Amino acid sequence: LEMALLYYGFYKGKKWVLILLPILIMFTRIDTVIFLGIVFLVDVFWNKKVRWNYILGGILGVLSTVAFNWFYFGELVNNTITAKKLLYNKNFTIPQEMSHFFKSFGNFWGMLKVPGDFNPMTIVILVFELACFIYLIRQKEKRNYFLWMIFIFGWVKQIVFISQKSLFDWYYWVPQLLLFVPVLIFVLEQKERRNLWLSLLMIFYIFPMLVFQTVHSIATGNGEWNYRRTIGTFLNHYEKDKNQWILLEPAGYVPYFSGLKTIDEVGLVDKQIQEEIKKDKANYWINTVKTRKPKYLLSYENLYEEKNPNAAYYKTHYKLLKEFRVKDHLKSDNKILEKIYNLKPSGTDYNLYIRVD
Structure with missing residues (x-):
């Protein structure tokens, strides 16, 4: 569009x-x-x-x-x-701001999402993008009109989203693509040695990124469909009363396939939890549990750990029903898929609790 x-x-x-x-x-x-x-x-x-x-x-x-x-x-x-x-x-200190920036560094400027907080390859691609942009706009061409639109937008959106602490990588996909436009134009407009430039682009960027994105997509698909969905289907068969509530995060595959009523801890589908956040942000989760008494809790954490100040309450009112672990969903009859699943495990370990009173 x-x-x-x-x-x-x-x-x-x-x-x-x-x-x-x-x-x-x-x-x-x-x-x-x-x-x-x-x-x-x-x-x-x-x-x-x-x-x-x-x-x-x-x-x-x-x-x-x-x-x-x-x-x-x-x-x-x-x-x-x-x-x-x-x-x-959140109000971040300067060290926290820097930590957040480097944690999100792979999302900016280069479509690189390799492991690690800081990836020097992103700097290389950023410099190359800037060099191509400067080279192109120095030529008095009509296309510069659109190039300015695309390039400025890419930078502005990246800066706006990083300033708002946006960690989700899909927020950056569009500007990542558009910031790469000057590189594509630069390569395609080479009158001499264009085939060499295209070959270098294919070998050092397009093919590696295609391989990475394929692995990333397959691994993510396994984490969502073969892992997170199974939590929902387990609950769907276990709990016949679909008027029961579950408190969890995120509100996606699990509540959809479970058929249960959902309280998500961010408040995307349940506005009541937002009121708890306004009243007592530090304790809104346990306050929601105590006031609304959902039958099921799905948590990233072990709620029984002694370091949890509310462990005694959880032990009294909830029992651990089932543990869900990413490592249990990395096998496949297809050996190539299994290698991909193990290369990049996707998902989060969960503990499922059921109310006992």
Whole structure:
């Protein structure tokens, strides 16, 4: 949608596209307003005029998104945004800020997600992206108009999301791709030795990334479908009363396949927990357990550990029903898949507790 807007709206000059596509783009994710805003500013600066059709499209996009939230969710701002801001809002010290930055370093600038907090290859790719961008914009070409839009957007979105402590790697996929555009253009526009450049790009970047992403996707699929889903199917067969509640995180495969009513600890699907977070953020989990008494608890932690200040309560009111471990779901009849599962185990160990009183 975003590239169609640039091509048909700003390159081909179709006015109806400038009205319709901002609506569709903003409807996909509210943070796409960053893209639409950068495109608007670059266009005004470049052409020294305002496209009023585009402004109308932006206004309609905001109105349609807010209207959908109101009529479907009963709120102006999507609860996902509200819940995550409430729980994840933290005041970091400078050392913590630096630690967070390096922990997320692999998400920025280079589509690299290899293990480790700091990967020097990301710096190499970043420098190469910048060098290609500077080389291209020094040439007086019409394509620079779109190159500025894409490159500035990529940088702005990355900076906005890292400043908001966004750890989820999928938030960075779009800017990662767009920041690589100057490299692709640079290689494709080489009149001499273009085949050599393409070969180097394939050998040192595209093929390794394809292999890594394939392994990553298969391993993640195993972690979700063959592991996390089985927790839900176990509960589905074990608990026949689908009016019972389970407190857990995340709200995804497990509650869906269990069929149980769900309290997720972030508050994405259960707003009551947000009130507990507002009242006592440090103890909202145990307070929710005590007040709402869910029949099941699915926890990353061993709730019986002595270091847990509420261990006595859990031992009195809940018993450990079953342990779920990632290592138990790494086997496959297909030896290649099994090697991939073991190479990159995906998932989290869980303990499932059931209320005894």
